[in-house]
Amino acid sequence: xxxxxxxxxxxxxxxxxxxxxxxALFAVWVPETFLTLGTLRxxxxxxxxxxxxxxxxxxxxxxxxxxxxxxQVIGASSVTIAWAMSIGWTWEMASLLGLxxxxxxxxxxxxxxxxxxxxFIATLGISSIVAAYTNFRSxxxxxxxxxxxxxxxxxxxxxxxxxxxxxxxxxAIVLWYVLTKRPFGRQIYSxxxxxxxxxxxxxxxxLVIFISLLISAGLAGLAGVMNAGRSxxxxxxxxxxxxxxxxxxxxxxxxxxRKGEFNVWGTVISVYVLAxxxxxxxxxxxxxxxxxxxxxxxxxxxxxxxxxxxxxxKFRRPNVLAERSASRGAAE
Amino acid sequence: MNDRDELxxxxxxxxxxxxxxxxxxxVELKVRVGEVHALVGQNGSGKSTLIKILSGYHQADAxxxxxxxxxxxxxxxxIAFVHQDLALVPTLNSIENMALGHSYRLTxxxxxxxxQQHDLTRSGIQEFGADFDLxxxxxxxxxxxxxxxxxxxAMGSVEGIERSLLVLxxxxxxxxxxxxxxxxxSIRRLSARGAxxxxxxxxxxxxxxxxxxxxxxxxxxxxxxxNVKEIKYPQLVKLIVGHSLxxxxxxxxxxxxxxxMKVDNLAGGSVIDLSFDVRKGEIVGLAGLMxxxxxxxxxxxxxxxxxxxxxxxxxxxxxxxxSPKVAIDNGVALVPAERKEHGIFANCSVQHNISLxxxxxxxxxxxxxxxxxxxxxxxxxxxxxxHPANQMVNAGLLSGGNQQKVVLARWMGIDLKVLLLDExxxxxxxxxxxxxxELLVEAAKEGLSIVVASSDAAELAAICDRxxxxxxxxxxxxxxxxxxxxxxxVNECVSSSxxxxxxx
Numbered sequence: 001x002x003x004x005x006x007x008x009x010x011x012x013x014x015x016x017x018x019x020x021x022x023x024a025l026f027a028v029w030v031p032e033t034f035l036t037l038g039t040l041r042x043x044x045x046x047x048x049x050x051x052x053x054x055x056x057x058x059x060x061x062x063x064x065x066x067x068x069x070x071x072q073v074i075g076a077s078s079v080t081i082a083w084a085m086s087i088g089w090t091w092e093m094a095s096l097l098g099l100x101x102x103x104x105x106x107x108x109x110x111x112x113x114x115x116x117x118x119x120f121i122a123t124l125g126i127s128s129i130v131a132a133y134t135n136f137r138s139x140x141x142x143x144x145x146x147x148x149x150x151x152x153x154x155x156x157x158x159x160x161x162x163x164x165x166x167x168x169x170x171x172a173i174v175l176w177y178v179l180t181k182r183p184f185g186r187q188i189y190s191x192x193x194x195x196x197x198x199x200x201x202x203x204x205x206x207l208v209i210f211i212s213l214l215i216s217a218g219l220a221g222l223a224g225v226m227n228a229g230r231s232x233x234x235x236x237x238x239x240x241x242x243x244x245x246x247x248x249x250x251x252x253x254x255x256x257x258r259k260g261e262f263n264v265w266g267t268v269i270s271v272y273v274l275a276x277x278x279x280x281x282x283x284x285x286x287x288x289x290x291x292x293x294x295x296x297x298x299x300x301x302x303x304x305x306x307x308x309x310x311x312x313x314k315f316r317r318p319n320v321l322a323e324r325s326a327s328r329g330a331a332e
Numbered sequence: 333m334n335d336r337d338e339l340x341x342x343x344x345x346x347x348x349x350x351x352x353x354x355x356x357x358x359v360e361l362k363v364r365v366g367e368v369h370a371l372v373g374q375n376g377s378g379k380s381t382l383i384k385i386l387s388g389y390h391q392a393d394a395x396x397x398x399x400x401x402x403x404x405x406x407x408x409x410x411i412a413f414v415h416q417d418l419a420l421v422p423t424l425n426s427i428e429n430m431a432l433g434h435s436y437r438l439t440x441x442x443x444x445x446x447x448q449q450h451d452l453t454r455s456g457i458q459e460f461g462a463d464f465d466l467x468x469x470x471x472x473x474x475x476x477x478x479x480x481x482x483x484x485x486a487m488g489s490v491e492g493i494e495r496s497l498l499v500l501x502x503x504x505x506x507x508x509x510x511x512x513x514x515x516x517x518s519i520r521r522l523s524a525r526g527a528x529x530x531x532x533x534x535x536x537x538x539x540x541x542x543x544x545x546x547x548x549x550x551x552x553x554x555x556x557x558x559n560v561k562e563i564k565y566p567q568l569v570k571l572i573v574g575h576s577l578x579x580x581x582x583x584x585x586x587x588x589x590x591x592x593m594k595v596d597n598l599a600g601g602s603v604i605d606l607s608f609d610v611r612k613g614e615i616v617g618l619a620g621l622m623x624x625x626x627x628x629x630x631x632x633x634x635x636x637x638x639x640x641x642x643x644x645x646x647x648x649x650x651x652x653x654x655s656p657k658v659a660i661d662n663g664v665a666l667v668p669a670e671r672k673e674h675g676i677f678a679n680c681s682v683q684h685n686i687s688l689x690x691x692x693x694x695x696x697x698x699x700x701x702x703x704x705x706x707x708x709x710x711x712x713x714x715x716x717x718x719h720p721a722n723q724m725v726n727a728g729l730l731s732g733g734n735q736q737k738v739v740l741a742r743w744m745g746i747d748l749k750v751l752l753l754d755e756x757x758x759x760x761x762x763x764x765x766x767x768x769x770e771l772l773v774e775a776a777k778e779g780l781s782i783v784v785a786s787s788d789a790a791e792l793a794a795i796c797d798r799x800x801x802x803x804x805x806x807x808x809x810x811x812x813x814x815x816x817x818x819x820x821x822v823n824e825c826v827s828s829s830x831x832x833x834x835x836x
Contacts, residue, residue: 196673
């Protein structure tokens with residue numbers, strides 16, 4: 001009984017309550033457009049891509065590394081697929097090529113990090129190189145995909161919902177299993193928690209970070225495949241728009257369920273909370289730029305809340321030295 | 333003479349109640365003008381709560397009285413604090429650190445008057461009898477120099493107040509033994525000029541060295557205040573712990589002759605050429621002055637830092653150096669000296685902290701078994717007598733002694749051949765210290781080979797079968813069980829360097 005109460009407490013799943021509130025708000029504000037099956041499908045479906053992007057950044061974040069190249073890798077993957085199909089490849093082979101492009105980008109980032117470049121900088125640099133490739137491959141044009149079979153993989157409904165949702169769900173379950181039920185998950189979290197201590201406890205921290213960046217790039221590549229399939233075009237400009245929502249969801253997710261740890265289900269919930277807000281605002285007639293304001297503000301707020309919960313942020317600052325002794329005092 | 337006139341600080345009927353817990357009960361503390369007053373007690377005795385009330389972080393309960401020079405204390409005015417971590421910025425130089433938190437003196441054009449700042453800093457450290465280059469980054473200073481700088485800065489904040497109080501919280505925690513005596517001189521200089529010093533330390537030896545009187549806290553109460561001259565070390569320990577400690581008995585089992593670890597010509601860092609061996613069930617101590625290489629030997633053996641030469645054999649098989657993972661796979665584990673930086677995952681549960689290197693046996697098919705993990709860890713929580721006895725709390729919330737037990741438990745569950753411990757009881761209270769010592773002696777009896785590097789000679793004398801004294805990166809001397817004592821170790825550490833000087 002108690003377990004349920006703490007599981008359902010506001011502190012544990014505040015995002016779910018925010019979700020209800022947003023839902024109620026827009027259900028009252030714009031009922032005729034918001035409360036339709038079409039809206040539900042579109043929110044669930046289009047955000048299966050955002051969810052993949054968010055899960056992609058969660059893995060390296062849990063290991064203490066940033067992957068800022070996720071957005072550009074999504075773009076590169078989608079453009080590559082469209083291009084390959086335009087020169088006659090089957091969609092299966094084109095999709096594999098898209099994933100491969102993602103893995104190559106990940107391999108470059110991971111190698112740079114292994115050689116000692118800070119992950120923030122390494123993935124930023126790789127991001128720029130990937131963007132150049134995307135523009136070269138697409139000649140800065142959208143490339144249309146006509147293969148009906150490819151689009152059906154993601155758009156056709158299964159049990160009333162677009163198939164892309166199920167693909168994302170499977171990815172989420174696999175990641176959750178690896179992060180919480182396998183020794184490798186513990187090694188990821190321990191590396192993110194204290195890399196020096198992890199190394200001295202026998203964790204091969206360099207390898208853990210290397211693999212986490214590969215996983216991240218692979219998931220971004222998959223998100224690119226899904227983007228190409230759902231939108232029907234390979235677009236050189238679509239990728240970066242996923243980056244901020246992905247990080248916002250990952251940080252907001254770290255304040256949910258498993259306090260202070262980047263985790264799968266908190267992130268998935270957060271993607272849809274943010275998406276509900278964005279969709280509601282759009283239906284209520286907000287300008288398109290509102291989306292960017294919403295995502296940016298959500299990211300800042302999410303990071304603020306998560307650092308607050310880790311106790312690094314305090315309203316009261318009586319005296320720097322007293323606070324230092326207090327933070328140490330907590331250990332006594 | 334009026335008692336009140338000669339008191340810098342008078343604390344009486346001080347209580348502090350936290351929700352569900354009374355941290356301090358009716359505490360009395362009187363610090364006289366010009367005295368160094370020790371405040372001692374185990375972790376959890378209320379020491380840090382008392383300090384935090386003095387520094388204004390906590391509010392004492394209503395009936396408490398805190399008088400400073402006979403007046404109620406207002407805004408901590410007149411009390412200077414130096415905390416354990418010193419709060420210096422390592423990349424800035426001494427002058428800049430001295431000015432942190434104060435305003436700079438300016439020249440007429442509005443730029444910083446560095447000359448004046450320099451003189452100010454110099455005179456500040458000279459009050460402690462020190463003189464060093466103020467323009468190098470603080471990171472390049474010795475521990476002693478940094479501590480003196482922090483004290484000078486603290487005293488700068490109470491300048492102009494005739495009878496001030498300096499609170500030193502574990503000032504020697506990061507100092508090598510050789511520099512502690514010098515710090516003691518500096519502190520005496522200060523008290524000689526009339527300031528009161530409240531000296532908080534786990535190191536009872538220092539209390540006897542430098543302090544005039546000592547107040548003992550236990551379970552939130554002030555047990556007694558007494559002149560240091562009128563009390564003996566064992567009595568003081570008894571007052572702190574509440575019962576007398578079993579100092580390690582010298583009944584060591586007859587040593588096996590089976591060699592478990594063999595180190596040949598180890599080199600790296602300040603270790604130049606070191607060879608020794610460790611037998612089964614033996615506790616080997618590593619002693620040496622700061623900079624002798626003593627601090628690095630274990631890190632080299634474990635692969636935490638890179639070696640430049642040497643061979644190590646474990647059970648006759650060569651051990652590839654340079655990788656902690658390889659060392660662990662070969663049955664060698666390290667409990668590092670810097671617990672917070674290298675030992676503990678503060679934001680992870682005690683459970684995850686303990687089970688991390690030993691997850692394979694917890695797998696049920698492809699999934700980590702939660703119930704099995706709980707059981708395995710719970711055994712260690714009980715055997716180590718952890719407080720709180722809850723494996724789900726974050727390790728960062730535990731006291732230093734309990735964190736050290738967590739790091740120990742992490743390795744005790746593994747099939748180890750050699751356990752390496754670097755400063756195993758630094759920053760650990762007296763009770764946990766003896767618990768850790770007992771545990772090590774126990775483990776050695778069961779056949780584990782242990783190497784302990786420590787700057788605490790008394791610790792080595794208490795638990796080791798053999799102590800290797802390192803000097804300038806080489807083997808200085810070996811002291812065997814008979815004739816092993818703290819004084820002997822210290823003498824060997826110091827004398828070998830004196831000999832060397834004469835030779836050159």
